[in-house]
Amino acid sequence: MAERSFKKINEFLDSVIRARLKVRRLEAGMVLLLGVLAVLLLAPAAVVSQVRFGYSAIIYAGLTVVLLGAALIRCWWLATRRPRRERIALDIEETHPDLGSNLISSLQLFPRKGELGGDDPTSPALIDALVNDTSREVESLDPGAYVSHAGFQRLGRLAGVLAVAVMLVAFIWPGLYPRAGYLLANAADLMPSRITHLEIWAERTTLLPGMPVTLEVRTRGREAGSVELEVRQGAGSEASIAMEKTAPHQFRARWLAAGADARITARTGRFRSRTVEVRVVAPPRVESIEVVQYPPEYTKLKPGMGKNGGHIRAYMGSEVRLAVKTNKPVQEALIALADGWRLPLNPAESGDSLGGKMILGGAGSYQVRLKDAHGFSNLAPQRYQIDIIPDAYPDVMVTHPDKDLTVEADERVTVKYRASDDFGVKGVYLEARLGSGRPRRIKVWSGEKPQKDVLGRHEFDLSSMGIKPGGVLSYRFIAPDVDTVSGPKVGTSKVYRISIRDREAVMAGLDRNLGEISNELLDLLGDYLEKDFPPEEGAKETKETGKPARKSGAIEARATKILERIKRTRAMLRPKNPRETLSDMDLSTLERQLKDAISQYLEPLSRLSKLGKDAKEERERLNREIAARQEEATETLERLATMGEEIQRNVRVDRAGRTTESMIQRQRSIEQALEKMRSMGADEEALRRVEKELRKLREQLGELMQQMASLAQRMPAEFMNQRSMREMPMQDMMRSFERIREMMRQNNFQGALEQLRRLMSQLQRMRMALRGMQRQQMMSQRGGRPIQRQQSELAKIVEEQQSILGETVGVLENVVDRLEKKWPEDVAAVSRNTRAYWKQTGESAAKPLPPDCFPKAEPAKQAESEEKADSAAPEISMLGRPDTEKKLSPRARAEKIQREKMRALSEFDTMLKRGEWGIVFQRLPEWAATLAESPCVAPAGVAEKAEDAGAAGSEVDAREAAKGLRDSGAASSEEGVLKTAEDGEAAPWKGLAKDLEGLLDKSEKDAGGTEIAKLAGLRQRQDALQKRLGIFERHLRRMMQVYPFINPSILRRITEAGEAMAQATAALAKRSSSRAVPPEEEAIRKLAQGQNSMQQAMQQMAQRGSVGMGTPRGFSALGPGMGGQRPWWSRNPNFPQPRGSNDRGREEDGNLGTQFSEVLIPDREQYKVPAKYREEIMEAMKDGLPKGMRGEIEDYFDRLTK
Amino acid sequence: MMLKKLFAGFICAVGVAVFAPPAWAHTVNRAVPLSQAVARPDGYRAVVDELRAWNLTAAKGKIEALKAKTPGLAEWLALSGAADYLEGRYAESLANLNAALKKRPGDSEWLELRLHVRQTQTAMKGFKAYKTAHFDIWYEPGEDAVLLPYLGDALEKAYTSYGEILGVWPKQRIRVELFSDSVRFHRSSTLSRRDIEEKGAVGVCKFNKVMFLSPGALLRGYRWLDTAAHEYVHYIIVLATKNRAPIWLHEGIAKYLEKKWRDEETGFLHPGEEALLFKARETNNYVPFKKMEPSLIYLDTPQEVHLAYAEAASAVDFINRKMGEGALVRLLAGIKDAPPPQRPQGVPALGEHNPGMRHQRRASLVELESTGPPQSAEPGLRLVAGVDLGGFEKLWIEDLKKRPLRKHAGSQVSLPKLKPKGPMSERSIDLAALKSAVARRRMRLGDRLSFRGRMRAALIEYRRALRDEPHSQPLLNRAAQIEIHLGMIPQAERHIKKALEVDPDYAMTHVHRALASEMGGKAARALKAWEEVLQINPFIRVVHERLLAHYERTGDAEKAKREREALRIMSSR
Secondary structure, three states: OHHHHHHHHHHHHHHHHHHHHHHHHHHHHHHHHHHHHHHHHHHHHHHHHHHHOOOHHHHHHHHHHHHHHHHHHHHHHHHHOOOOHHHHHHHHHHHOHHHOOHHHHHHHHHHHHHHOOOOOOOOHHHHHHHHHHHHHHHHOOOHHHHOOOHHHHHHHHHHHHHHHHHHHHHHHOOOHHHHHHHHHHOOOOOOHHHOEEEEEEEOOOEEOOOOEEEEEEEEEEOOOOOOEEEEEEOOOEEEEEEOEEEEOOEEEEEEEOOOOOEEEEEEEOOEEEEEEEEEEOOOOOEEEEEEEEEOOHHHOOOOEEOOEOOEEEEEOOOEEEEEEEEOOOOOEEEEEEOOOOEEEOEEOOOOOOEEEEEEOOOOEEEEEEEEOOOOOEOOOOOEEEEEEEOOOOOEEEEEEOOOOEEEOOOOEEEEEEEEEEEEEEOOEEEEEEEOOOOOEEEEEEOOOOOEEEEEEEEEEEHHHHOOOOOOEEEEEEEEEEOOOOOOOOEEEOOOEEEEEOOHHHHHHHHHHHHHHHHHHHHHHHHHHHHHOOOHHHHHHHHHHHOOOOOOHHHHHHHHHHHHHHHHHHHHHOOOOOHHHHHHHHHHHHHHHHHHHHHHHHHOOOOHHHHOOOOOHHHHHHHHHHHHHHHHHHHHHHHHHHHHHHHHHHHHHHHHHHHHHHHHHHHHHHHHHHHHHHHHHOOOHHHHHHHHHHHHHHHHHHHHHHHHHHHHHHHOHHHHHOOHHHHOOOHHHHHHHHHHHHHHHHOOOHHHHHHHHHHHHHHHHHHHHHHHHHHHHHHHHHHOHHHHHHHHHHHHHHHHHHHHHHHHHHHHHHHHHHHHHHHOHHHHHHHHHHHHHHHHHHHHHHHOOOOHHHOOOOOHHHHHHHHHHHHHOHHHHHHOOOOHHHHHOOHHHHHHHHHHHHHHHHHHHHHHHHHOOHHHHHHHHHHHHHHHHOOOOOOOHHHHHHHHHOOOOOHHHHHHHHHHHHHOHHHOOHHHHHHHHHHHHHHHHHHHHHHHHHHHHHHHHHOOOHHHHHHHHHHHHHHHHHHHHHHHHHHHHHHHHHHOOOOOOHHHHHHHHHHHHHHHHHHHHHOOOHHHHHHHHHHHHHHHHHHHHHHHHHHHHHHHHHHHHHOOOHHHHHHOOOHHHOOOOOOOOOOOOOOOOHHHHHHHHOOOOOOOOOOOOOOOHHHHOOOHHHHHHHHHHHHOOOOOOOHHHHHHHHHHHHO | OHHHHHHHHHHHHHHHHHHHHHHHHHHHHOOOOOHHHOOOOOOHHHHHHHHHOOOHHHHHHHHHHHHHHOOOOHHHHHHHHHHHHHHOOHHHHHHHHHHHHHHOOOOHHHHHHHHHHHHHHHHOOOOEEEEOOOEEEEEOOOHHHHHHHHHHHHHHHHHHHHHHHHOOOOOOOEEEEEEOOHHHHHHHHOOOHHHHHOOOOOEEEEOOEEEEEOHHHEOOOOOHHHHHHHHHHHHHHHHHHOOOOOHHHHHHHHHHHOOOOOOOOOOOOOHHHHHHHHHHHHHOOOOOHHHHOOOHHHOOOHHHHHHHHHHHHHHHHHHHHHOOOOHHHHHHHHHHHOOOOOOOOOOOOOOOOOOOOOOOOOOOOHHHHOOOOOOOOHHHHHHHOOOOHHHHHHHHHHHHHHOOOOOOOOOOOOOOOEOOOOOOOHHHHHHHHOOOHHHHHHHHHHHHHHHOOOHHHHHHHHHHHHHHOOOOHHHHHHHHHHHHHOOOHHHHHHHHHHHHHHOOOOHHHHHHHHHHHHHOOOHHHHHHHHHHHHOOOOOOHHHHHHHHHHHHHHOOHHHHHHHHHHHHHHHOO
């Protein structure tokens, strides 16, 4: 039973096992399907990756094997492996927990039932029972319930999905699976290591016939042993060319193109390259070329065809048009110029040619280069020449001054230029450069239209250019032409230079010249003095030196030489320059005075030698006269020598001032450098520069010291009067340079700066002192108050003389009245004679002048004589003579004399008719002189002598002639020469005068007591006045030594007036009013002339003083910057404005208001109390202190010094 | 942030408020006691009196005694400093004064003395001493060494000569300071620069020493040996009178005796001074003796100064002639031994404001330099003449009227002029000195002509210039120089004679006299003239050359050596 039951159980279990095997076979089939689907699904990846990765095929094949192998193994396992009963029993027990473990226990225990031991708790019965129960329970079970299809179903669903995907891929990429199959089939051959790739390149694929081409092949993958080219030309023509191996995987072959196209392929084993197509074509070329030239517009020329084929000859900038015909259409055509430029040729409108144009920019050549569609150019194109017809440069020149100039800083210089060009210039420019500066260009001509020839001028206003003396302005004219093509061609003139005269150098030259003049004047004085050295004293000296005293002729020659030198020196000067005005004025005065001195004193005096032996009295008188004359001459020469030195001294003061100015400026720059070095440190270069400047400064100081020493000799009082100058520590100043240098070397810049500032302060003081000296000097040379005093004295003398004359004339009138009353017959007789003479002279004067009256003088001589008259002009004007007289021609002079004669006759007639015998007597000498004067030009000898006598004025001569009526013996020999010529005319008048004198003498002797007393009084007054005039003359003479620039003619007038007064006194002593009146009148005339001269002298000296003391009004227009020559001593003009006396100093210092330039800004260190200041305070303490304040003051000082 | 700033500002303000006022008060209101107001201890005045009389031995003895009695007082240190200063020990003097001032800072008297000692020390820096039998001559090494033998010789002669006349033979060594420049002289002497530069003060006897300027510091030198002798006379007068002689007597005796040291007999008055005295006698316009206080250099004009000298010297001459043998010795003894006058009530003390004195003396140094009251000659005058000062003046004027004074036309005393530092030469200064512009111009022309070798012409110009300035020394000398050059000795001697009449102290005149004498074959006269030049300006090289030649010729080896040495020194400068 139990057996059966056991069997039933086994059967049940077997049925379950069989059902499960069936399901597993299905599952195996499904697994295999899935493997196939997986292989299919990998195919796209394999195909795609095969391109990049040569081993994809083999991998794909491997994967396929693995997948399918795995699927097959699974299938086999599923199909072949039976499950065991115990396993099934367990599965069932898990599904049916109510079974417990009966099923498995039955399976395991029942077969071992017989093997149970005694002590086994399990009995066979129990096992049987268990088997029976289990069998019963199994019977109720369905074996199918224990077979699961879930696995199969899952696989089935997966296979379905994959199958859909495969179908989708196959639909999308139809050739995929064949390729995949190919891959699987040729997986091993598709490995890279087993493939050779061929790449072929042709050098070019379009060729000209016969043109070689190089073909290159490169292999990849498996190394090819050899490669061949397969060339197929046309149908049936095929050639094989072995390629040369040039390197691993590289092959090359050269192939010559024939007339036809070709196809070329490379091959090695089973592998082939792509095919190269090669085309063979014909090259392009120029068939013909035409040239048309268009000259530039500025040439105004017409266009023309070229006649030399493609060769060109034209002006620069011409437009040239080319027409080129080619053998075939070209893709590109151009004009290739030799200089590299390329110009395109474009198809013409007609379509049969190519056209192009070019602007000629220079000579050269060109080619026409063509390129067809394949890029082939015309072979060896012809080269055409381009020649340029030249356009000339403008010709520019300076026509005036056409040389380098040396001018003054404030001059205006006019220059003329000319610019010409073949096609015209469009403008003219002036290029000017100052020194080595940057050139500046200005347009001086710019016409609306270009001109072929331009003439113009330009004026340089040098003053506005601010060129320093010694600077150079170089200039040239530049003219561009109208060339608009290559740009205007510029013609330039030669470069000229305008050098600015260095006034400092001129001043130095002036100084030298003045020194020489001064020395020569001194020698002149020395010669003159030694000429009359006492013989007994002179003999010793002559014995010693061996030099004899000079003769007067040599002195005169020396003086004339000096005169020439003065003229030359004056020529150096520019009177407009404030610094030179004074020198010019002074030299002018010196020249005039020297000339005067030559004529007055230095010419030999011959009168003494002509005197007879018995003329003792006359000789003595003349000796006295000569002695006086020598004294005058000596004084004059002393004055001249002094003047020479003073003029030079003024220049030296000026130069010293200028040097000081320059030093101060240099010091300021050094100070700035030191300040910089102090604050920022110094390098070697800076130190070297400053030391160099210091050396220069020291040299300047040395120079200044020399100048000052020289000035000290010349201006002793001015130096001694100024404490600052007297105590100027010149040597200390020189030493301070060493100290500064030493401090700099020790890097003590602060100390050096302080030392320099002290030096600067001393220099400032020196400058102020120099200014003061200059001012003092000029003030002293003005001579204002002393001259005014003398002028006032002279006015009083004139007044007194007029009073004496008035009273003398009153007496004379009484005499004449008495004459007419007491001796009427005699008067009538004289009247008749007079009338007859008058008539005779009147007729003579009315006659026309004879033709030989004016001998034809040589023009040169005439000019010379005029010049001589000119040179004497100042002296003549001083005498009150009209200026016009000196310029009269002989004929005009003659006419004037005739007119004067007629006037004199008319006056004479009027007085005669009125019976004014007093006036007749007074005026008779004057009229006689006028009537005796010859209108004709004197013979040559006489004329020369007259000229030599100096152009002091014929008026004086005439008066002398008139004087000769009364005192013929006093006439000089020179005057005598003239007088002889006129004696004939004067003789009747002499007789008349004598008659009149006789009559007047008669009347005067009949004078009463009152008249005699009056005349005696007048004599006393005249005598006193003469003495007063003598004192005045002495004062004046001394004053002239002090003020040498006063015109010495004043003194001469006064001397002459004194002589006239002496005559008047003598006449009054003889109780002859008639003889007293003419000298009294003469005295008044001379005194008046003296007054006039004095007035002029005052004005001149005032002007001179003003010039020397500051910028005179006349120069204000020049401005301070004019020529950079503002004098260092100049001051601002005085404008009338109320001001206190305290302001005067400031104004005289040349500054109004605050003067910044003089201020030294102290630095931090300078706020310390200087040692010197402390000493001064201590010094001040010594002078005693007010009682009660002592403590406080001492305390104050104490704190101040601390 | 703002609060922090405000707090900082507050702190600063508080700081300023707390510290600034006291600091300000200290600097501004620090009281310095007036030296006059300070009560000096007993014995101080007595020492000062001894110091003032230059009786240093007694003064030092008293100081030591006072130190022992009341040790530690600043006053004794200060007095020791003053004594040291008077002895010429400047370093020790400064040390003592510094110590005194440390004990009592701000004492104005001592401060001022210290300042002066310092200045003196500075002025004497680098000086060396040249010792003779009785004198220590301090000089600046260099050019001034030329002067020493002459100066030593002159001072020793003066010591003997004046000792015999005044009966004073100083026992201590006498300190003489010779200054080569006016600045040092000014610092050491306390003479103002104006007095030195403009009033021609060249020597002073003060502070127990004789100080004077080297002739090299002056333009043309001066009678420097006479000046040294003059100042030495002052020295012995101070010793002889305990510094109580009035200034007129001081100057009168000094002026009267200043030339007496020389071997030859000379008048005591310069022609210019004689001319002034002549004029004063004519016009009865004298400078009263009382007006001469406190110093002659404070008189109104240089003429007054020279007249005062002449009057004082004339008065001393009168005493010497009329008051019997040893009158001067007795006069000085009378002044010295006069009892000190009692100061009346209301009369200000020394150093206080004194309306009668036109020039206020300094308050502190006056203790050393003042002659002190009564500074009157009356006790002495009463002793020798029995009259007071007024009576003496009358007697003297009466006597003067009988004296044979000469007018000396054109003569005038020229003030010594310092050598200018500026660019000036002697010639230009000569020019500036001429009053007549015409003469000035002619002299300049003459100078220029002579530069150019035109001697004859130059001479004429000088002669012409002399027409306007007939008494001009430079002109007379120039004319003489050229005349000598031209061999016109008689004419040159005429000019020299005139120049000597005008001013015998013009060195160049003596040079020309010597040259003219040599050319005229008068060797003795030439020697005298050369030696005369040494007394005025020994820095003229030719003088030494000529003297050397002379001494070598006569075999006077010692003097020849001196001249050779002088030439060596002058060559080495």
